Amino acid sequence: MAHGPATLSDGLGKYISRWVFTTNHKDIGTLYLWFSFAMFILGGAFAMVIRAELFQPGMQLIKPEFFNQMTTMHGLVMVFGAIMPAFVGLANWLIPMMIGAPDMALPRMNNLSFWILPFAFSILVSTLFMEGGGPNFGWTFYAPLSTTYAPDTVNYFIFGVHIMGASSIMGSINIIATVMNMRAPGMTYMKMPLFVWTWVITAFLLVAVMPVLAGAVTMMLMDINFGTSFFDAAGGGDPVLFQHVFWFFGHPEVYIIILPAFGVVSQIIPTFSRKPLFGYSSMVYATAAIAFLSFVVWAHHMFTVGMPIAGELYFMYATMLIAVPTGVKVFNWITTMYKGSLTFETPMLFSIAFVILFTFGGFTGMMLSIAAADMQYHDTYFVVAHFHYVMVAGAVFSGTAAVYYWLPKWCGKMYDETMGKVQFWIAFIGFNIAFMPQHFLGLAGMPRRYADYGLQFADWNMVSSIGAFMYGGAQILFLYNVIRTIGWGKPTDDPKVWEGAEGLEWTVPTPAPYHTFATPPEVK
């Protein structure tokens, strides 16, 4: 194409239509990333409301009904609106560049997958302003809370999830088709960067389980409005059926969130260790093994619901098995750093924090996987602490690392290293102050999802809230850093940006041209 993308100087109309009608993987990646950051701020605001209310015992700021809506919406917005689209945005930006493709395989569908999201989340968030309020049954929306006892607005939630799922499926099909079909000559599967590998496996998980989520919300819809009895024992169904269907989706879903994060870290650590990734092929096989195991462990979320003992034992041992491939990965990251020429730029700091804190979250996961012990931990703050260690210190830290790492390549400007490090340390310390005490609270018996708590939990809750505000503040700094870089960062045209960076995306000019690879690059 002769002309570049429209900029603001071409007129506002042209500029807007560039983004709305775009079929360019970089534009769509940018849209995804900004959308996910907006959702991150929104979901973060919900979290701030929660932590402000829990700052002291007793009801201070909001009503318990609204508290329930906040916990629910925080989970939904963060999982489906912030983390997943963030990684889809990274996939859009990076996969074509990493495999030497000109664009995604199905560019128009790519744009559709993005633009569904603003509609889906407008519908979801609008329920907060409707009569009866938004969803208040937790992000796991267990029946019968989400069916018999749900507010009328649950229907908006259901259809919002439906189109969001359609978006995810289309996005994933696109990624699979891109990786299978668009690789440059010579780019064999076992030469693909690990980020591409983890994403194609993630996309497979998404195509496999998003339809199951659609099935779950469809069953809810029918039970609520059309008199079926999937989740009602009085009609011969079973509320526990909901949990099985949901977690058959939900457990692969947590790997959908974390596998691309593994991919990001596997790109960054070798760069700043100035060594190739240790055990590349074992990383690929470990990722595939984790993905496979994720389908056969779902009921470990349901140990207390009443399962035959054979089921409890099976799901316990199968869950523990996941520690093996995950251990392989952690071992490989550490071994990559071993005897490397390490430097500690912001992306590396976030990646090292990822390895430490994710491993910590993995260990608490091992504790939770012990069926007998889980009788005590289940639905306490210990669980909240556990999954925030893997979701926030895992997925969000790696997403932040990815932005710092690739931002110079995207916009041709360098971020301010000092500001990046300041953000890292505030985020790292704030995160641990916020979530470490929640382990203690949970072990002491504080249940999750309550707007109030006993006085014995007061001190650690106050500490946790202070940490949460600190972590929230770090995100404002992150936004400032990104805007400052794009607007006023120090220009750079070094294609490599980082001394130790390897891969096709570092061979194209900086900033990356609107269309990369007009002709296939050669991969040796």
Next chain:
Amino acid sequence: MSTEGTYYVPEQSKLPIFAATGMGVMAYGAASWVLEGGSATIFLIGSLIMAAVLYKWWSIVIDENMRGLASPQLKQSYVLGMLWFIFSEVMFFACFFGALFYVRVLVSSWIGGEAAVGWFDDTPTDASAANAQYLYPGYENVWPPMITPDQAVNGDAAQFKGPDEAMNNPGILNWGSWLPFWNTVVLLTSSFTVHVAHVALKDGNRKKFNTWLGITVALGIFFLFLQAEEYIHAYQELGLTLESGIYGTTFFMLTGFHGMHVTLGTAMLLIQWLRGLKGHFSHDDQFGFEAASWYWHFVDVVWVGLFIFVYILT
């Protein structure tokens, strides 16, 4: 669409944003429609937008292909897209089949006060069975359940009532007068006829292609007609409805979603048939038709699963 070097680089498109708008309006409209006193207007507006966009979208794709703009690589992307879409559909049905198996094998026996089948006869299972017998005394584990647990306790005052009669398998010797069996015959035959049409097209025999694809579409419509007959029979004569407890729920949700997919598949094939009459496709380029036929084989396989697990094994 233009090509640069050996690669295909797409131009901007207005289709996606209209499609997303259509989906958003449909979702919002559907949610407000199912509310008490809701109206279908918004949903219908969304559906119209969506239908218009899809018509336009596929017209453009067909046109690009006819003008030879689609590179072999792009065609391969369409192939992969269709295959993985069908895989996602498989998982959707797996969800409902899974629900059926879970209810039939485990839930029904638990509510009926029996221990979990064939596993350990240990305390927790017996405890949950005892709980169930406390909640729903008198409920018996039979499939299909003609009396819901609710009915076993509350009799005629129950909210969930079982059917008067089930879609029972009359025994293989009586299948000749059993509608589901003929449904199976019709659908399996259509899978065969669509294959004959495919072979004919590959041989360049367009007349034969049109004929056999036309027969396939007719069989698809005939299947839907029989299915409608069966639903009328169930509702009016058997008292078997969507609200007949878990049996009615699983029966109508599985066959209903299958029926919706047959409707979609028939529409796909019909469009391909009309395209065939207009002279589209060649002996070596026929992906639109192939995709529709893969989809058709998929709904056929789902039906075989339904026939076995919903109809025969009662």
